[in-house]
Amino acid sequence: MTIKVVAKHYVKPEKVEDYIGLSKELVKETLKEEGCIEYGLYRDSENLLILTMIEEWEDNKCLERHFNSKHFKEIVPLMADCFEKEVEINVYNKMV
């Protein structure tokens, strides 16, 4: 069974452009990873400061490898200053 990840970010207004730029690079590199089924950045239709990565992975091993990838370790720390509050990350297993 694949797993889904939803990583919700509340981005500072003045940092939206920076965050999207960094995300573009992260998405491009991540989509090349083995076991990555889906990885995209989405924007809330009402609150434009909510930007969420919605992901699907073959299994937990692939997700762990992603967290340890060169691009993840290089790009994600550069995003740290973009957020109003802590990122909400949920890793999900399918029920129904």
Place this chain on the structure above:
Amino acid sequence: MTIKVVAKHYVKPEKVEDYIGLSKELVKETLKEEGCIEYGLYRDSENLLILTMIEEWEDNKCLERHFNSKHFKEIVPLMADCFEKEVEINVYNKMV
């Protein structure tokens, strides 16, 4: 461009079984709807009381039709008593 919906529910421990049962029916009927690309119930891997519907729709019109469908209007009110707090719903457009 399709839209994604993430509807996160914090379910009361004693209501988990009821909620999953009702969701099964809702998923079964919703997957038959025109414009429904994905509609599934997911459980957080750490907090088993977080149950989230992750959805993808062709467009907003299809999502509106879903909210007005017979099964949605019949089943969703029966879930009202299952939640610890208000459902968090985000409707997302793809950015990257």
